[in-house]
Amino acid sequence: MSSDRQNISSGAKWEDIVGYSRAVRVGGRIYLTGTTAIDEKGELIGAGDPYRQTVQIIRNIERALKQAGATLENVVRTRMFVTDIQRWEEYGRAHREFFRDIRPCATMVEVRALIDPQMLIEIEVEAEL
Numbered sequence: 001m002s003s004d005r006q007n008i009s010s011g012a013k014w015e016d017i018v019g020y021s022r023a024v025r026v027g028g029r030i031y032l033t034g035t036t037a038i039d040e041k042g043e044l045i046g047a048g049d050p051y052r053q054t055v056q057i058i059r060n061i062e063r064a065l066k067q068a069g070a071t072l073e074n075v076v077r078t079r080m081f082v083t084d085i086q087r088w089e090e091y092g093r094a095h096r097e098f099f100r101d102i103r104p105c106a107t108m109v110e111v112r113a114l115i116d117p118q119m120l121i122e123i124e125v126e127a128e129l
Helices: 012-020 050-067 085-097
Strands: 005-010 023-026 031-035 075-082 105-110 122-129
Touching: 023 050, 031 050, 050 075, 050 085, 050 122, 075 085, 085 105
Parallel strands: 075 105
Antiparallel strands: 005 023, 023 031, 031 122, 075 122
Protein backbone atom coordinates (compact mmCIF):
# COMPACT_ATOMS: atom_id res chain seq x y z
CA MET A 1 0.00 0.00 0.00
CA SER A 2 1.27 3.47 -0.92
CA SER A 3 2.68 5.51 1.96
CA ASP A 4 0.50 8.49 0.96
CA ARG A 5 -2.69 6.38 1.12
CA GLN A 6 -5.07 6.89 4.05
CA ASN A 7 -7.99 4.52 4.56
CA ILE A 8 -10.87 6.01 6.54
CA SER A 9 -13.45 3.88 8.35
CA SER A 10 -16.91 4.81 9.57
CA GLY A 11 -16.90 1.79 11.86
CA ALA A 12 -19.81 0.16 10.01
CA LYS A 13 -19.85 -3.62 10.36
CA TRP A 14 -20.14 -3.95 6.56
CA GLU A 15 -16.63 -2.56 6.04
CA ASP A 16 -15.01 -5.69 7.51
CA ILE A 17 -17.59 -8.07 6.04
CA VAL A 18 -17.16 -6.78 2.48
CA GLY A 19 -13.58 -5.50 2.78
CA TYR A 20 -13.83 -1.80 1.97
CA SER A 21 -13.16 1.65 3.45
CA ARG A 22 -15.66 4.49 3.84
CA ALA A 23 -13.13 6.73 2.13
CA VAL A 24 -9.63 6.53 0.71
CA ARG A 25 -7.34 9.52 0.41
CA VAL A 26 -4.38 9.26 -1.95
CA GLY A 27 -2.39 12.49 -2.15
CA GLY A 28 -4.87 15.28 -2.79
CA ARG A 29 -7.67 13.00 -4.00
CA ILE A 30 -10.43 11.55 -1.83
CA TYR A 31 -12.81 8.79 -2.92
CA LEU A 32 -15.91 8.01 -0.88
CA THR A 33 -17.69 4.72 -1.24
CA GLY A 34 -21.41 4.52 -1.80
CA THR A 35 -22.97 6.10 1.28
CA THR A 36 -26.48 5.51 2.59
CA ALA A 37 -28.74 7.19 5.16
CA ILE A 38 -27.53 5.15 8.14
CA ASP A 39 -26.85 7.28 11.22
CA GLU A 40 -24.07 6.82 13.79
CA LYS A 41 -26.27 4.35 15.74
CA GLY A 42 -26.74 2.14 12.67
CA GLU A 43 -30.35 3.23 12.09
CA LEU A 44 -31.80 4.17 8.70
CA ILE A 45 -32.96 7.79 8.67
CA GLY A 46 -35.92 8.84 6.51
CA ALA A 47 -37.57 5.53 5.59
CA GLY A 48 -39.80 6.27 2.60
CA ASP A 49 -38.50 9.86 2.31
CA PRO A 50 -36.00 10.51 -0.51
CA TYR A 51 -35.27 14.06 0.66
CA ARG A 52 -34.49 13.08 4.27
CA GLN A 53 -32.34 10.15 3.17
CA THR A 54 -30.34 12.38 0.83
CA VAL A 55 -29.76 14.97 3.57
CA GLN A 56 -28.55 12.24 5.97
CA ILE A 57 -26.25 10.81 3.31
CA ILE A 58 -24.64 14.17 2.58
CA ARG A 59 -24.11 14.74 6.31
CA ASN A 60 -22.43 11.30 6.48
CA ILE A 61 -20.27 12.24 3.50
CA GLU A 62 -19.36 15.53 5.15
CA ARG A 63 -18.22 13.65 8.28
CA ALA A 64 -16.01 11.28 6.24
CA LEU A 65 -14.53 14.16 4.23
CA LYS A 66 -13.62 15.93 7.47
CA GLN A 67 -11.69 12.82 8.60
CA ALA A 68 -9.77 13.03 5.31
CA GLY A 69 -8.99 16.73 5.78
CA ALA A 70 -11.61 18.04 3.36
CA THR A 71 -15.04 19.66 3.24
CA LEU A 72 -17.98 19.57 0.86
CA GLU A 73 -16.32 22.46 -1.00
CA ASN A 74 -13.68 19.96 -2.18
CA VAL A 75 -16.26 17.70 -3.88
CA VAL A 76 -15.83 17.53 -7.66
CA ARG A 77 -18.21 14.64 -8.48
CA THR A 78 -21.28 13.00 -6.99
CA ARG A 79 -22.96 9.84 -8.24
CA MET A 80 -26.49 9.19 -7.00
CA PHE A 81 -27.95 5.70 -7.31
CA VAL A 82 -31.71 5.90 -6.76
CA THR A 83 -34.42 3.24 -6.70
CA ASP A 84 -37.11 5.49 -8.24
CA ILE A 85 -35.94 8.09 -10.77
CA GLN A 86 -39.48 9.52 -10.84
CA ARG A 87 -38.66 11.09 -7.46
CA TRP A 88 -35.54 12.85 -8.83
CA GLU A 89 -36.72 16.28 -7.68
CA GLU A 90 -36.76 15.18 -4.02
CA TYR A 91 -33.19 13.85 -4.24
CA GLY A 92 -32.16 16.87 -6.28
CA ARG A 93 -33.59 19.39 -3.80
CA ALA A 94 -31.43 18.02 -0.98
CA HIS A 95 -28.36 17.82 -3.25
CA ARG A 96 -28.88 21.44 -4.31
CA GLU A 97 -29.15 22.65 -0.70
CA PHE A 98 -25.62 21.40 0.00
CA PHE A 99 -23.99 21.85 -3.41
CA ARG A 100 -25.71 24.93 -4.89
CA ASP A 101 -22.54 27.04 -4.90
CA ILE A 102 -20.02 24.19 -5.21
CA ARG A 103 -21.55 22.75 -8.39
CA PRO A 104 -19.77 19.37 -8.64
CA CYS A 105 -20.32 17.12 -11.64
CA ALA A 106 -23.36 15.03 -10.74
CA THR A 107 -24.93 11.85 -12.05
CA MET A 108 -28.24 10.30 -11.02
CA VAL A 109 -28.99 6.75 -12.16
CA GLU A 110 -31.92 4.48 -11.35
CA VAL A 111 -30.98 1.07 -9.99
CA ARG A 112 -33.20 -1.94 -9.40
CA ALA A 113 -32.41 -2.18 -5.68
CA LEU A 114 -29.99 -1.27 -2.91
CA ILE A 115 -28.75 -3.60 -0.17
CA ASP A 116 -31.70 -2.73 2.12
CA PRO A 117 -35.17 -2.38 0.51
CA GLN A 118 -35.85 0.71 2.67
CA MET A 119 -32.85 2.52 1.17
CA LEU A 120 -33.94 4.80 -1.64
CA ILE A 121 -30.59 6.37 -2.54
CA GLU A 122 -26.85 5.76 -2.25
CA ILE A 123 -24.25 8.42 -3.12
CA GLU A 124 -20.57 8.14 -4.12
CA VAL A 125 -18.28 11.17 -4.00
CA GLU A 126 -14.88 12.20 -5.30
CA ALA A 127 -13.07 15.22 -3.89
CA GLU A 128 -9.85 17.10 -4.67
CA LEU A 129 -7.77 19.07 -2.20
